[in-house]
Amino acid sequence: MATQRRNQKRRPARSASIIEPKPRILVVCEGQVTEVEYVQSFCDWCKNPLVHVSIVNAAGVPLTLVKRARQERDNAEEQAKSQADEFLRYERVFCVFDIDDHPHVPEAKQLARDNGLEVAISNPCFDLWLLLHLRESPGMLHRHAVQSLLAQLMPAKRKHVDFEKLSPGYEAAFARAERLDADAVAVGEHGRNPTTGVYRLTAAIKGTRQSGPAPWKMEQEEDSRRKARAAEQAAWTQAEREQTSDLEGGRRTEHEELAD
Numbered sequence: 231m232a233t234q235r236r237n238q239k240r241r242p243a244r245s246a247s248i249i250e251p252k253p254r255i256l257v258v259c260e261g262q263v264t265e266v267e268y269v270q271s272f273c274d275w276c277k278n279p280l281v282h283v284s285i286v287n288a289a290g291v292p293l294t295l296v297k298r299a300r301q302e303r304d305n306a307e308e309q310a311k312s313q314a315d316e317f318l319r320y321e322r323v324f325c326v327f328d329i330d331d332h333p334h335v336p337e338a339k340q341l342a343r344d345n346g347l348e349v350a351i352s353n354p355c356f357d358l359w360l361l362l363h364l365r366e367s368p369g370m371l372h373r374h375a376v377q378s379l380l381a382q383l384m385p386a387k388r389k390h391v392d393f394e395k396l397s398p399g400y401e402a403a404f405a406r407a408e409r410l411d412a413d414a415v416a417v418g419e420h421g422r423n424p425t426t427g428v429y430r431l432t433a434a435i436k437g438t439r440q441s442g443p444a445p446w447k448m449e450q451e452e453d454s455r456r457k458a459r460a461a462e463q464a465a466w467t468q469a470e471r472e473q474t475s476d477l478e479g480g481r482r483t484e485h486e487e488l489a490d
Contacts, residue, residue: 252282253321255434256306258299260327262288263389265356269326269431271393272400276436283435284320292327292338299325300345322348324431329353329423330373352426359428360384360391362406363399370423404429 259265266287273283286302289295303323310318325342329335329351342349352358355373357380364383368376386392396403407429414422 252280252317253437254282254284254306254317254319256284256286256299256302256320256323257431258286258289258295258302258323258325260289260292260295261356261389264360264391265326267391268356268360268393268396269435271391272432273435275393275397276432278435278437281435281437291334292325292332293334293341295327296325296338296341296345296347296349299323299347300341303345303347322434324348324350324434326350326356326428326431327352328355328373329421330355348430350427350431351421352428353421353423356426356428358424359403359407359426360396362403362426363396367406367410367424376424400432404432 257269259269266285269283269285286298289298300323303320306318306320310316323346325338325347327338327349335351339349339351341347354371355376357373357376358367361368361376361380361383364380368379371379384392384395407426410425411420411427411429414420414425
């Protein structure tokens, strides 16, 4: 017994480890089935222990959804302060919604930018992101056509996600979505049909691949290019007017001299 006690005393003391808070990601979804099932299944599939994901579903139309996301983020900030617990803060907040025929989409995007929120928008609908797991982009289509294509390739109960069938095509879907985004930006049509920003959300959850520039940065760059083109065109127009005015003035002077 004495020997056992001596051995226990000789054991080195454990060093106190500092627990780092996991980055918390808040995902606020427009729908209550498809988007939520996909995000939850993706989290279970990629098994990233370094990220904690919270999901809020059925948040409403885009503008209402962004307001809800801002409120959830702010509530978490207040709790973190009041409880002195950094674990409660959200490091990133994603708003997941479709273009569909929703009103006030530009206002929703602007509100998200102004409040440091990220958007994962699908045009025309979230089903495009699912479809990209199974095939290349079908091109510009109405959401009903996209949903019909998806149903042909992945028959399932309405709106429910068969993630086991989708998961083998994730990397292909990521590359296809990234390429669609780049092509749209290259021609100054960021967010056009067909594009989807869900790949940025999955990259954040997976934590192993950069998700590219934030959409608001791309839009800012696009706005800058558009303004530069407009300014250049205005300068050319003004120069042409001045040149025309000078020519007309010269003709009048010449005519007056001849008349004298």
